[in-house]
Amino acid sequence: MSTAKFLPLILLAAAAVFFAARLVGNPYVFFAGYVVLQYIVLSTAWNILGGYCGYVNFGSAAFFALGAYSTVAIYKFITENEFYRLPMPVLILIGGAVSGLVGFGMGYLTLRLRGAFFAIATLALAVVLQTLIVNWDFVGGSRGAYIVRPEEIAPIGPYIRYLFLCMLLLAVAAITIARLIEHSRLGYGFATIRDDELAAEAAGVPTLKLKLIATTISGALMGMAGAPFPYYIGYLQPASTFGLDYAVNSIAMPLIGGTTSWIGPLVGAILLGSLQQIATVTISSAVNLLIVGFLLVGFVIVAPNGIIGLVHKYLRHQPDDELVGRRALGADHQGREHPGRIGPIDESPPAAC
Numbered sequence: 001m002s003t004a005k006f007l008p009l010i011l012l013a014a015a016a017v018f019f020a021a022r023l024v025g026n027p028y029v030f031f032a033g034y035v036v037l038q039y040i041v042l043s044t045a046w047n048i049l050g051g052y053c054g055y056v057n058f059g060s061a062a063f064f065a066l067g068a069y070s071t072v073a074i075y076k077f078i079t080e081n082e083f084y085r086l087p088m089p090v091l092i093l094i095g096g097a098v099s100g101l102v103g104f105g106m107g108y109l110t111l112r113l114r115g116a117f118f119a120i121a122t123l124a125l126a127v128v129l130q131t132l133i134v135n136w137d138f139v140g141g142s143r144g145a146y147i148v149r150p151e152e153i154a155p156i157g158p159y160i161r162y163l164f165l166c167m168l169l170l171a172v173a174a175i176t177i178a179r180l181i182e183h184s185r186l187g188y189g190f191a192t193i194r195d196d197e198l199a200a201e202a203a204g205v206p207t208l209k210l211k212l213i214a215t216t217i218s219g220a221l222m223g224m225a226g227a228p229f230p231y232y233i234g235y236l237q238p239a240s241t242f243g244l245d246y247a248v249n250s251i252a253m254p255l256i257g258g259t260t261s262w263i264g265p266l267v268g269a270i271l272l273g274s275l276q277q278i279a280t281v282t283i284s285s286a287v288n289l290l291i292v293g294f295l296l297v298g299f300v301i302v303a304p305n306g307i308i309g310l311v312h313k314y315l316r317h318q319p320d321d322e323l324v325g326r327r328a329l330g331a332d333h334q335g336r337e338h339p340g341r342i343g344p345i346d347e348s349p350p351a352a353c
Helices: 003-024 028-050 060-081 088-110 116-134 159-182 185-202 207-226 229-233 244-257 263-282 285-302 306-337
Strands: none
Touching: 003 028, 003 159, 028 060, 028 159, 028 207, 028 244, 028 263, 060 088, 060 116, 060 207, 060 229, 060 244, 088 116, 088 159, 088 207, 159 185, 159 207, 159 229, 185 207, 244 263, 244 285, 244 306, 263 285, 263 306, 285 306
Protein backbone atom coordinates (compact mmCIF):
# COMPACT_ATOMS: atom_id res chain seq x y z
CA MET A 1 0.00 0.00 0.00
CA SER A 2 1.36 3.40 -0.97
CA THR A 3 1.78 6.23 1.52
CA ALA A 4 -0.92 8.24 -0.27
CA LYS A 5 -3.42 5.49 0.58
CA PHE A 6 -1.98 4.62 4.00
CA LEU A 7 -2.02 8.14 5.45
CA PRO A 8 -5.80 8.75 5.03
CA LEU A 9 -6.50 5.34 6.58
CA ILE A 10 -4.38 5.96 9.67
CA LEU A 11 -5.80 9.46 10.05
CA LEU A 12 -9.29 7.99 9.86
CA ALA A 13 -8.33 5.44 12.53
CA ALA A 14 -6.92 8.23 14.72
CA ALA A 15 -10.13 10.24 14.35
CA ALA A 16 -12.14 7.16 15.33
CA VAL A 17 -9.97 6.70 18.44
CA PHE A 18 -10.40 10.34 19.46
CA PHE A 19 -14.17 10.38 19.08
CA ALA A 20 -14.49 6.97 20.77
CA ALA A 21 -12.58 8.36 23.77
CA ARG A 22 -14.95 11.33 23.90
CA LEU A 23 -17.99 9.03 23.80
CA VAL A 24 -16.79 7.14 26.89
CA GLY A 25 -17.35 10.28 28.96
CA ASN A 26 -14.63 9.49 31.52
CA PRO A 27 -11.69 11.95 31.65
CA TYR A 28 -9.37 9.18 32.83
CA VAL A 29 -9.55 7.63 29.36
CA PHE A 30 -7.62 10.62 28.04
CA PHE A 31 -5.03 10.40 30.84
CA ALA A 32 -4.46 6.68 30.27
CA GLY A 33 -4.67 7.00 26.49
CA TYR A 34 -2.05 9.74 26.51
CA VAL A 35 0.43 7.39 28.22
CA VAL A 36 -0.25 4.58 25.74
CA LEU A 37 0.17 6.95 22.78
CA GLN A 38 3.37 8.30 24.34
CA TYR A 39 4.74 4.77 24.48
CA ILE A 40 3.74 4.19 20.85
CA VAL A 41 5.92 7.14 19.82
CA LEU A 42 8.80 6.09 22.10
CA SER A 43 8.79 2.46 20.98
CA THR A 44 8.52 3.40 17.31
CA ALA A 45 11.40 5.85 17.70
CA TRP A 46 13.55 3.26 19.48
CA ASN A 47 12.80 0.70 16.78
CA ILE A 48 14.24 2.93 14.04
CA LEU A 49 17.70 2.52 15.57
CA GLY A 50 17.33 -0.65 17.63
CA GLY A 51 15.11 -2.70 15.29
CA TYR A 52 15.96 -1.49 11.78
CA CYS A 53 19.71 -1.01 12.40
CA GLY A 54 20.24 -3.49 15.22
CA TYR A 55 21.85 -0.99 17.62
CA VAL A 56 20.39 -1.32 21.12
CA ASN A 57 19.84 2.07 22.73
CA PHE A 58 19.54 2.25 26.52
CA GLY A 59 19.37 6.05 26.48
CA SER A 60 15.71 6.48 25.55
CA ALA A 61 14.94 8.26 28.81
CA ALA A 62 17.66 10.82 28.09
CA PHE A 63 16.10 11.91 24.79
CA PHE A 64 12.64 11.89 26.34
CA ALA A 65 13.91 14.09 29.18
CA LEU A 66 15.60 16.48 26.74
CA GLY A 67 12.27 17.12 25.06
CA ALA A 68 10.54 17.61 28.41
CA TYR A 69 13.15 19.97 29.84
CA SER A 70 13.33 21.99 26.64
CA THR A 71 9.64 22.74 27.25
CA VAL A 72 10.38 23.64 30.88
CA ALA A 73 13.22 25.96 29.86
CA ILE A 74 11.00 27.74 27.32
CA TYR A 75 8.18 27.98 29.87
CA LYS A 76 10.50 29.53 32.47
CA PHE A 77 11.95 31.99 29.97
CA ILE A 78 8.51 33.08 28.75
CA THR A 79 7.14 33.38 32.30
CA GLU A 80 10.04 35.52 33.51
CA ASN A 81 9.98 37.83 30.49
CA GLU A 82 6.17 37.90 30.07
CA PHE A 83 6.29 36.77 26.46
CA TYR A 84 3.48 35.12 24.54
CA ARG A 85 3.14 31.43 25.31
CA LEU A 86 4.12 29.17 22.45
CA PRO A 87 1.52 26.65 21.25
CA MET A 88 2.12 22.99 21.96
CA PRO A 89 2.96 22.00 18.33
CA VAL A 90 5.81 24.55 18.34
CA LEU A 91 7.09 23.18 21.67
CA ILE A 92 7.00 19.67 20.22
CA LEU A 93 9.05 20.77 17.21
CA ILE A 94 11.58 22.53 19.45
CA GLY A 95 11.90 19.46 21.67
CA GLY A 96 12.41 17.30 18.60
CA ALA A 97 15.09 19.63 17.23
CA VAL A 98 17.02 19.66 20.52
CA SER A 99 16.87 15.88 20.94
CA GLY A 100 17.69 15.31 17.27
CA LEU A 101 20.84 17.43 17.54
CA VAL A 102 21.92 15.55 20.66
CA GLY A 103 21.15 12.27 18.90
CA PHE A 104 23.34 13.29 15.98
CA GLY A 105 26.17 14.24 18.34
CA MET A 106 25.81 11.04 20.33
CA GLY A 107 25.84 9.01 17.13
CA TYR A 108 28.94 10.72 15.82
CA LEU A 109 30.78 9.96 19.07
CA THR A 110 29.52 6.44 19.79
CA LEU A 111 28.45 4.74 16.56
CA ARG A 112 31.96 3.52 15.92
CA LEU A 113 31.27 1.26 18.89
CA ARG A 114 29.24 -1.88 18.37
CA GLY A 115 27.22 -4.32 20.39
CA ALA A 116 27.37 -4.03 24.16
CA PHE A 117 29.88 -1.17 23.98
CA PHE A 118 27.38 1.04 22.13
CA ALA A 119 24.62 0.11 24.59
CA ILE A 120 26.81 1.06 27.55
CA ALA A 121 27.71 4.36 25.87
CA THR A 122 24.02 5.28 25.46
CA LEU A 123 23.40 4.40 29.11
CA ALA A 124 26.30 6.67 30.09
CA LEU A 125 24.71 9.49 28.06
CA ALA A 126 21.55 9.21 30.16
CA VAL A 127 23.57 9.40 33.38
CA VAL A 128 25.52 12.46 32.17
CA LEU A 129 22.38 14.32 31.08
CA GLN A 130 20.61 13.53 34.33
CA THR A 131 23.57 14.94 36.28
CA LEU A 132 23.46 18.13 34.19
CA ILE A 133 19.70 18.55 34.70
CA VAL A 134 19.95 17.96 38.45
CA ASN A 135 22.51 20.77 38.72
CA TRP A 136 20.70 23.21 36.38
CA ASP A 137 18.76 25.52 38.69
CA PHE A 138 17.01 27.39 35.87
CA VAL A 139 14.82 24.34 35.11
CA GLY A 140 14.35 23.49 38.78
CA GLY A 141 17.35 21.24 39.34
CA SER A 142 16.76 18.45 41.82
CA ARG A 143 13.76 20.33 43.29
CA GLY A 144 11.76 20.08 40.10
CA ALA A 145 9.61 22.65 38.33
CA TYR A 146 5.89 23.45 38.31
CA ILE A 147 4.06 24.01 35.04
CA VAL A 148 0.73 25.83 35.15
CA ARG A 149 -1.40 24.69 32.25
CA PRO A 150 -4.63 26.22 30.98
CA GLU A 151 -7.91 24.70 32.02
CA GLU A 152 -9.35 24.48 28.53
CA ILE A 153 -8.43 24.95 24.90
CA ALA A 154 -11.28 26.14 22.68
CA PRO A 155 -12.93 24.45 20.83
CA ILE A 156 -11.45 21.12 21.95
CA GLY A 157 -12.35 21.38 25.63
CA PRO A 158 -10.29 20.28 28.67
CA TYR A 159 -6.54 20.62 28.28
CA ILE A 160 -5.91 16.89 28.77
CA ARG A 161 -8.08 16.29 25.73
CA TYR A 162 -5.90 18.71 23.79
CA LEU A 163 -2.74 16.91 24.94
CA PHE A 164 -4.29 13.58 23.96
CA LEU A 165 -5.02 14.94 20.48
CA CYS A 166 -1.46 16.27 20.09
CA MET A 167 0.04 12.93 21.12
CA LEU A 168 -2.38 11.08 18.86
CA LEU A 169 -1.23 13.11 15.85
CA LEU A 170 2.39 12.64 16.89
CA ALA A 171 1.85 8.87 17.04
CA VAL A 172 0.39 8.99 13.51
CA ALA A 173 3.44 10.94 12.33
CA ALA A 174 5.88 8.52 14.01
CA ILE A 175 4.17 5.45 12.53
CA THR A 176 4.07 7.04 9.08
CA ILE A 177 7.77 7.95 9.25
CA ALA A 178 8.71 4.44 10.38
CA ARG A 179 6.67 2.89 7.57
CA LEU A 180 8.23 5.23 5.00
CA ILE A 181 11.70 4.31 6.20
CA GLU A 182 10.96 0.59 6.16
CA HIS A 183 9.84 0.63 2.51
CA SER A 184 12.52 2.98 1.20
CA ARG A 185 16.16 2.71 0.19
CA LEU A 186 17.02 4.11 3.60
CA GLY A 187 15.27 1.17 5.25
CA TYR A 188 17.06 -1.31 3.02
CA GLY A 189 20.35 0.30 4.04
CA PHE A 190 19.38 -0.03 7.70
CA ALA A 191 18.58 -3.73 7.10
CA THR A 192 22.03 -4.37 5.63
CA ILE A 193 23.60 -2.85 8.76
CA ARG A 194 21.44 -5.06 10.97
CA ASP A 195 22.17 -8.25 9.02
CA ASP A 196 25.93 -7.83 8.44
CA GLU A 197 27.54 -4.43 8.88
CA LEU A 198 31.00 -5.55 7.74
CA ALA A 199 29.60 -6.99 4.53
CA ALA A 200 27.60 -3.81 3.97
CA GLU A 201 30.74 -1.68 4.37
CA ALA A 202 32.62 -3.95 1.96
CA ALA A 203 29.78 -3.55 -0.56
CA GLY A 204 30.07 0.25 -0.38
CA VAL A 205 27.08 1.02 1.87
CA PRO A 206 27.73 4.30 3.80
CA THR A 207 27.06 2.71 7.18
CA LEU A 208 28.18 5.63 9.37
CA LYS A 209 25.99 8.07 7.44
CA LEU A 210 22.98 5.78 7.71
CA LYS A 211 23.51 5.23 11.43
CA LEU A 212 23.75 8.98 12.01
CA ILE A 213 20.45 9.43 10.19
CA ALA A 214 18.89 6.71 12.35
CA THR A 215 20.09 8.21 15.64
CA THR A 216 18.94 11.68 14.61
CA ILE A 217 15.44 10.57 13.62
CA SER A 218 15.11 8.30 16.65
CA GLY A 219 16.29 10.98 19.08
CA ALA A 220 14.05 13.63 17.52
CA LEU A 221 10.92 11.48 17.84
CA MET A 222 11.72 10.65 21.46
CA GLY A 223 12.21 14.34 22.22
CA MET A 224 8.88 15.12 20.59
CA ALA A 225 7.22 12.52 22.81
CA GLY A 226 8.70 14.20 25.88
CA ALA A 227 7.86 17.81 24.98
CA PRO A 228 4.19 17.78 26.14
CA PHE A 229 4.99 15.75 29.26
CA PRO A 230 5.49 18.72 31.66
CA TYR A 231 2.01 20.00 30.82
CA TYR A 232 0.61 16.52 31.35
CA ILE A 233 2.21 15.90 34.74
CA GLY A 234 2.18 19.48 36.08
CA TYR A 235 5.26 19.02 38.25
CA LEU A 236 8.46 17.81 36.58
CA GLN A 237 11.49 16.47 38.39
CA PRO A 238 14.49 14.48 37.11
CA ALA A 239 13.23 11.20 38.57
CA SER A 240 9.98 11.46 36.58
CA THR A 241 11.71 11.77 33.20
CA PHE A 242 14.90 9.76 33.68
CA GLY A 243 12.98 6.90 35.29
CA LEU A 244 13.59 3.27 34.46
CA ASP A 245 10.05 2.93 33.07
CA TYR A 246 10.83 4.83 29.87
CA ALA A 247 14.13 3.08 29.18
CA VAL A 248 12.69 -0.39 29.80
CA ASN A 249 9.32 0.07 28.09
CA SER A 250 10.76 1.65 24.96
CA ILE A 251 12.89 -1.49 24.53
CA ALA A 252 10.40 -4.10 25.71
CA MET A 253 7.47 -2.95 23.56
CA PRO A 254 9.23 -3.39 20.19
CA LEU A 255 10.72 -6.70 21.34
CA ILE A 256 7.29 -8.00 22.31
CA GLY A 257 5.59 -6.68 19.20
CA GLY A 258 8.40 -7.38 16.73
CA THR A 259 11.36 -5.26 15.69
CA THR A 260 11.55 -5.83 11.93
CA SER A 261 8.31 -4.04 11.03
CA TRP A 262 6.69 -0.69 11.85
CA ILE A 263 3.61 -2.45 13.17
CA GLY A 264 5.54 -4.38 15.85
CA PRO A 265 6.16 -1.43 18.20
CA LEU A 266 2.55 -0.33 17.70
CA VAL A 267 1.18 -3.72 18.76
CA GLY A 268 3.64 -4.04 21.66
CA ALA A 269 2.92 -0.53 22.95
CA ILE A 270 -0.85 -0.99 22.83
CA LEU A 271 -0.65 -4.39 24.54
CA LEU A 272 1.91 -3.53 27.21
CA GLY A 273 0.75 0.06 27.76
CA SER A 274 -2.87 -1.00 28.20
CA LEU A 275 -1.93 -3.76 30.64
CA GLN A 276 0.12 -1.31 32.69
CA GLN A 277 -2.68 1.22 32.85
CA ILE A 278 -5.14 -1.47 33.95
CA ALA A 279 -2.68 -2.64 36.60
CA THR A 280 -2.17 0.95 37.79
CA VAL A 281 -5.90 1.35 38.40
CA THR A 282 -6.65 -2.09 39.80
CA ILE A 283 -3.44 -2.98 41.67
CA SER A 284 -0.59 -0.45 41.76
CA SER A 285 1.83 1.24 39.38
CA ALA A 286 4.63 -0.58 41.24
CA VAL A 287 3.81 -3.80 39.33
CA ASN A 288 4.29 -2.23 35.89
CA LEU A 289 7.90 -3.31 35.53
CA LEU A 290 6.96 -6.74 36.91
CA ILE A 291 4.48 -7.10 34.05
CA VAL A 292 7.18 -6.10 31.58
CA GLY A 293 9.57 -8.70 33.02
CA PHE A 294 7.06 -11.54 32.86
CA LEU A 295 6.01 -10.70 29.30
CA LEU A 296 9.60 -10.37 28.12
CA VAL A 297 10.55 -13.77 29.52
CA GLY A 298 7.43 -15.34 28.04
CA PHE A 299 7.92 -13.90 24.58
CA VAL A 300 11.62 -14.75 24.52
CA ILE A 301 10.63 -18.38 25.04
CA VAL A 302 7.46 -18.56 22.93
CA ALA A 303 8.01 -15.89 20.25
CA PRO A 304 11.60 -14.59 20.13
CA ASN A 305 10.72 -12.53 17.04
CA GLY A 306 7.71 -10.93 18.71
CA ILE A 307 4.01 -11.12 17.98
CA ILE A 308 4.41 -10.02 14.37
CA GLY A 309 7.19 -12.56 13.82
CA LEU A 310 4.96 -15.30 15.27
CA VAL A 311 2.10 -14.33 12.96
CA HIS A 312 4.40 -14.22 9.91
CA LYS A 313 5.81 -17.62 10.82
CA TYR A 314 2.34 -19.11 11.06
CA LEU A 315 1.17 -17.57 7.78
CA ARG A 316 4.39 -18.57 6.02
CA HIS A 317 4.33 -22.20 7.15
CA GLN A 318 0.62 -22.83 6.77
CA PRO A 319 0.65 -23.19 2.94
CA ASP A 320 4.01 -24.96 3.08
CA ASP A 321 2.60 -27.67 5.35
CA GLU A 322 -0.23 -28.30 2.91
CA LEU A 323 2.22 -28.44 0.01
CA VAL A 324 4.47 -30.87 1.86
CA GLY A 325 1.47 -33.05 2.58
CA ARG A 326 0.48 -33.10 -1.09
CA ARG A 327 4.02 -33.95 -2.14
CA ALA A 328 4.11 -36.80 0.40
CA LEU A 329 0.83 -38.19 -0.94
CA GLY A 330 2.15 -37.94 -4.50
CA ALA A 331 5.37 -39.72 -3.61
CA ASP A 332 3.44 -42.43 -1.79
CA HIS A 333 1.19 -42.92 -4.81
CA GLN A 334 4.19 -43.22 -7.14
CA GLY A 335 5.87 -45.63 -4.74
CA ARG A 336 2.85 -47.92 -4.85
CA GLU A 337 2.75 -47.90 -8.66
CA HIS A 338 6.52 -48.32 -9.05
CA PRO A 339 7.93 -50.11 -6.04
CA GLY A 340 11.58 -49.43 -5.32
CA ARG A 341 11.64 -46.17 -7.30
CA ILE A 342 12.08 -42.70 -5.86
CA GLY A 343 11.13 -39.51 -7.65
CA PRO A 344 9.27 -38.94 -10.93
CA ILE A 345 9.13 -41.69 -13.53
CA ASP A 346 10.32 -40.93 -17.06
CA GLU A 347 7.84 -42.68 -19.39
CA SER A 348 9.35 -41.37 -22.65
CA PRO A 349 10.75 -43.98 -25.11
CA PRO A 350 14.54 -44.42 -25.24
CA ALA A 351 16.37 -42.43 -27.82
CA ALA A 352 17.33 -44.27 -31.03
CA CYS A 353 20.96 -45.25 -31.36
